[in-house]
Amino acid sequence: MVIDSFCTTTHGKKFVQQELERSQTPCSTAAFKILQHAVGASKNLEQDTKAIEMAARKVSTGDEEAEPFIEQEEEEKLHKGMGWKRAAFTMMAEIVGTGVLGLSHAAAKVGGGLALTFLVSFGLASLFSSLLLAAVRREHPKVDSFQACADLLGGERARRLTALCINTSWLFVLPYYLMASAHALSVAFWWTDTCYATWALLSVVLIGVPAQVRTFEGISSLSALSVASVAIALLVIGVELIRGGQTQTDASWSKPEASSIWDCFDAISSTTFAYQGQSMLLEIADEMENAPRDFGKAITASCGGLLALYSIATGLGYYYRGARVAGFLPDDLEDNASKTLVGLMLYFHVAVTYLVNNQPLSKKLYEL
Numbered sequence: 114m115v116i117d118s119f120c121t122t123t124h125g126k127k128f129v130q131q132e133l134e135r136s137q138t139p140c141s142t143a144a145f146k147i148l149q150h151a152v153g154a155s156k157n158l159e160q161d162t163k164a165i166e167m168a169a170r171k172v173s174t175g176d177e178e179a180e181p182f183i184e185q186e187e188e189e190k191l192h193k194g195m196g197w198k199r200a201a202f203t204m205m206a207e208i209v210g211t212g213v214l215g216l217s218h219a220a221a222k223v224g225g226g227l228a229l230t231f232l233v234s235f236g237l238a239s240l241f242s243s244l245l246l247a248a249v250r251r252e253h254p255k256v257d258s259f260q261a262c263a264d265l266l267g268g269e270r271a272r273r274l275t276a277l278c279i280n281t282s283w284l285f286v287l288p289y290y291l292m293a294s295a296h297a298l299s300v301a302f303w304w305t306d307t308c309y310a311t312w313a314l315l316s317v318v319l320i321g322v323p324a325q326v327r328t329f330e331g332i333s334s335l336s337a338l339s340v341a342s343v344a345i346a347l348l349v350i351g352v353e354l355i356r357g358g359q360t361q362t363d364a365s366w367s368k369p370e371a372s373s374i375w376d377c378f379d380a381i382s383s384t385t386f387a388y389q390g391q392s393m394l395l396e397i398a399d400e401m402e403n404a405p406r407d408f409g410k411a412i413t414a415s416c417g418g419l420l421a422l423y424s425i426a427t428g429l430g431y432y433y434r435g436a437r438v439a440g441f442l443p444d445d446l447e448d449n450a451s452k453t454l455v456g457l458m459l460y461f462h463v464a465v466t467y468l469v470n471n472q473p474l475s476k477k478l479y480e481l
Contacts, residue, residue: 194402195329195400197401197407197408197410197411198414199334200329200333200400200401200407200408200411201410201411201412201414201415201418202336202337202340202415203329203332204394204397204411205340205415205418205419206335206336206337206462206465206466207336207397207466207470208388208389208390208415208419209340209343209422210290210293210387210463210466211293211296211297211441211463212383213343213347213387213422213426214441214442214443215441216384216387217426217427217428217429217430217438217442218383218430218439219231219383219427220427221431221435222369222372222376222379222380223369223376223380224366224372226367227377227380228380228431229427231380232420235387236419239388239419240412243394243412244409244413246394246398246412247412249395250395250398250404250405251405253265256395257396257398257399258393258396258473260276260279262275262395263276276477279392280474280477280478282392283393283474284474286470287467287474290467290470291316291320291467294312294313294320294460294463295309295312295316296309296312297443297456297459298312298316298460299312299456300443300444300455300456300459301452301453301454301456301459301460302453303452303453304448320468323464324468324471326468326472327472327475327476328400328472330400332468332469335465336465338465339466340462342462343459343462344422345454346443347422347426347429349454350443350446351425351429352451353447353452354433354434357447359435360434360435362435363435363436364431364432364435364436369436387419387423388419393469393470393473396472396473397411429442430442443456443459
């Protein structure tokens with residue numbers, strides 16, 4: 114007990130290390146490993162061990178400089194600590210975007226029955242494909258991206274082609290989020306005459322500093338707040354729609370007579386885009402504390418949350434506004450404080466979505 118108490122203090126650790134450096138016999142190393150075993154309660158035990166082993170190596174070889182305190186590979190592992198809940202929020206923040214606010218407009222084109230069918234079927238397809246990625250991750254723990262999967266299956270050429278496709282898709286989706294954030298600001302400050310380009314430029318400026326965060330774990334707390342903000346926005350929209358009452362009575366479960374095959378295609382495209390996001394799930398898993406155990410759990414929770422959010426947004430907009438529901442649901446709100454709150458919540462949500470989508474792309478570009 115005395116050894117435990119002494120060694121777990123900062124002074125005790127320094128003393129033992131100094132004594133080790135004075136001694137040049139292997140016995141000191143063995144003795145310290147016994148002491149190290151007694152200090153199992155230390156949270157930084159792994160780092161302490163590496164420091165001591167490197168000090169011993171320095172003494173035995175006579176090198177002037179010791180090796181790094183923590184090797185780069187080990188240092189990266191210290192940052193991979195997301196639990197399944199934080200990972201689920203990160204997935205939702207990356208996937209939701211603003212597509213959720215256009216689903217009621219898609220439902221107006223095909224009717225409530227087909228809209229619900231699309232939501233559930235594509236949601237299950239998204240869940241299945243994501244769980245396949247979880248299975249791949251369990252079988253190949255070092256796989257951290259689609260590029261790595263392609264390298265295992267087809268070699269270097271396959272990896273390069275996959276990297277080109279994935280990175281290009283990420284690059285093209287980022288401007289969409291900037292435009293969506295500009296639209297959200299115009300909704301929040303509805304009383305101003307500021308042009309769209311100015312709002313877009315302001316969005317770029319505001320997002321510059323948080324875009325420097327380099328890991329999903331670093332923005333996982335923001336991701337949770339982002340999901341909460343879009344939930345608050347939907348809540349406020351629902352309250353305002355209910356207060357305003359049902360302005361149109363043409364909402365129906367059946368397919369509208371004027372609906373064409375192109376309307377169905379548009380609804381399918383909107384629903385598919387709303388669930389899109391599997392391209393970076395492996396990158397998120399790579400920063401989880403225990404991906405083999407918790408990756409599938411995070412996927413299931415995020416897909417369940419997405420289906421709930423999408424169903425609520427679709428039902429509210431289509432029921433209360435019918436076939437004339439706006440393509441962007443907040444545009445149907447009256448100009449008041451609630452609309453401002455919705456705009457601000459959506460701006461924060463879209464800004465975080467931009468950060469999540471930007472993180473892996475910036476990392477890949479940096480590695481070039």
